[in-house]
Amino acid sequence: DAKTTQPNSMESNEEEPVHLPCNHSTISGTDYIHWYRQLPSQGPEYVIHGLTSNVNNRMASLAIAEDRKSSTLILHRATLRDAAVYYCILRDGAKGNKLTFGGGTRVLVKP
Amino acid sequence: NAGVTQTPKFQVLKTGQSMTLQCAQDMNHNSMYWYRQDPGMGLRLIYYSASEGTTDKGEVPNGYNVSRLNKREFSLRLESAAPSQTSVYFCASKRDRGLDEQFFGPGTRLTVL
Numbered sequence: 001d002a003k004t005t006q007p008n009s010m011e012s013n014e015e016e017p018v019h020l021p022c023n024h025s026t027i028s029g030t031d032y033i034h035w036y037r038q039l040p041s042q043g044p045e046y047v048i049h050g051l052t053s054n055v056n057n058r059m060a061s062l063a064i065a066e067d068r069k070s071s072t073l074i075l076h077r078a079t080l081r082d083a084a085v086y087y088c089i090l091r092d093g094a095k096g097n098k099l100t101f102g103g104g105t106r107v108l109v110k111p
Numbered sequence: 112n113a114g115v116t117q118t119p120k121f122q123v124l125k126t127g128q129s130m131t132l133q134c135a136q137d138m139n140h141n142s143m144y145w146y147r148q149d150p151g152m153g154l155r156l157i158y159y160s161a162s163e164g165t166t167d168k169g170e171v172p173n174g175y176n177v178s179r180l181n182k183r184e185f186s187l188r189l190e191s192a193a194p195s196q197t198s199v200y201f202c203a204s205k206r207d208r209g210l211d212e213q214f215f216g217p218g219t220r221l222t223v224l
Contacts, residue, residue, distance in 0.1 A: 036213075043115075043201045043215030044154065087153060098169065099213060101146075101153030 004088045009106040018075040020105050022088035025069045030093040033064060035073050037084040038104070044087065047073065051093070075107075083109045112137050115216035117202050123222045124192045132187040132219050134202030142205040143185035144169075144213065145177060147198040154201060160185055192223045 005023040012018040024033065035047040048055055048062045050071075055062040061074040075082055085104040118133045136143065141162045146154040146169075156169030160179040174196060176188045185204075189196060199220050203213040 041218075043203070043218055044213075045215065046212035049212075098144075098156055098159065099154075100170070101155070103153055 004090060004102050006086075006088050006102065006105045008103065009108065011108045011110060012075075012078045014080060014109055014111050015077050018078045018082070018107060018109075020073040020075075020086050020088075020107070021070065022072070023070050024088070024090055027068050027090060028092070031090040032093050033062065033068075033071050034089045034091050034099070035060070035062065036087045036089065036099070036101075038087070039081075039084045044101075047086070049091075078107075078109045080109050080111060083107055114138065115202055115204055115214050117200075117216040117219050119219060120217070121220050123224065124189075125224050126193060128192050129188065129190050130192065131189075132200055132202075132221075133184070134186065134216060135184045136202075136204040136214070137183065138204060138206070138214065139182070140204035140214070141182070141207050143179065144203040144205075145175075145185070145187045146201045146203065147171065147196075148201060148218075149198050157187065157200075189221075192221075194223045197221060197223045 032051050034049040036044040037047050038044040048060050050062045063072045085106050087101050087104040089099050115136045144159040145157040148154045155171050158177040160166045163182045166177050178186045199218045201218045202216040205211050205213045
């Protein structure tokens, strides 16, 4: 399975944007890029996913590099409730049942 | 809708004891999953069930068994608990075999002494 690399932690100030990078240099053509986040003492929750084009939803935006070897999750205005561990996950579109979680990026939001 | 529910929330076992973790979903999802999460780590897949009546091994299946009782329920059994199985266990469900998002339960925190 293709792997992802994320920074261990990032800090942001409240109401400022947060850009979370993810490297996936061995991504294959059928791999989708998924982002989940895990708030303290909770199960993970879906954030966003994409294949080639940039994606937006109510929670975040996903910017995917043209060569697909990296992507960036963008939280437009961080709130204290966005403090969580964010996981970047590649999921094979041909056999899409399983998620393989890495270590994720712990985001700290300062008031 | 309650979503994905797990029981119990907390459990302490002695080495060698057995127990079953229960998971149920009310979203009519076909696929269900069991993960474990050790401190400071990401989740690892133990077993999954793509549909009622089928189960498959994930990344770390040793020491566990599962039962897909019906479409709603997917249980995880530890036959002889070991301290290495101390972890937080998450159940998840997904609508079908495609790329839908997975919905996770609140977790069961298990300690094996």
